[in-house]
Amino acid sequence: MMRRIVLTLGLGVALGCAGVHHFHPNFYSVDGDIRLGQQISKEIEGELTLVRHAALLKLVGAIGQRLKEASPEPAFKLFPYSFHVVDSPEVNAFALPGGPVYVNTGIIELCDSEDQLASVLAHEMSHVAARHATEMLTTENITQLALIAAISVVPIPIPPIAWEGAKLGYVLGLLRYSRGKEAEADRLGITLMNAAGYDPGEMATVFRKLAEQQRSLPSVVERFTSSHPLTEDRVRAVEGQVARLPRRDGTPVASAPLSSFSQVKLMFAKD
Secondary structure, rough: OOOEEOOOOOOHHOOOOOOOOOOOOOOOOHHHHHHHHHHHHHHHOOOOOOOHHHHHHHHHHHHHHHHHHOOOOOHHHHHHEEEEEEOOOOOOOEOOOEEEEEEHHHHHHOOOOOOOHHHHHHHHHEEEEEHHHHHHHHHHHHHHHHHHHHHOOOOOOOOOEEEEOOOOHHHHHOOOHHHHHHHHHHHHHHHHHHHOOOOOOOOHHHHHHHHHHHHHHHOOOOHHHHHHHHHOHHHHHHHHHHHHOOOOOOEOOOOOHHHHHHHHHHHHHHH
């Protein structure tokens, strides 16, 4: 039987929370996001086969750290991001509240450059910084929590809420964000890539590659597209935002070098 995850929520963190959305209702503190992500990661990693390839993990971790350090948005620096590679041909990536980011080998193989992989990480890191998962949990629980708060005689923390069934399928189902949240993660991710010196236009390239995979091998990208709808409007919105970005010193943003990315992919393919 699956171990129960218990989440304790306090009344004092309902509004004005840290993160991208300073005034969105969120019954979780930043520390609450972090603890929740840590708890869920322990549950789902029993169902995942994580890659231990040192060079690949170093590459993915270095891209993620470069993005975090370059961010002009303070919310990104609130979370202890960690980066994990899942040994799966399925094209997918997801992030848990508080910082754990998982990318499948299938989506790494789809990428042709470090910039393209950076676009995947930047998007997922943006969901974390915007605290989309706990905002959704707050919205789902807000009626129940308001009732508990209303009948409380003394101002003590809300009684623990048990969240059953937090296995991989349940978690990935939970992380199906609205189109608005997906669009926001795109916008934040583009800004993050630009600040880190990656080519933000590669996010649109990845989306187009994924759309092509959806047409040719739909089962491979089924889970990704169920949580990241690939509409033409979304791609055009990304391209439009990239076109409006200011150039640095009158020159385009430089792409990251291809050599290390290509070498690591080749080494990984040989293993």
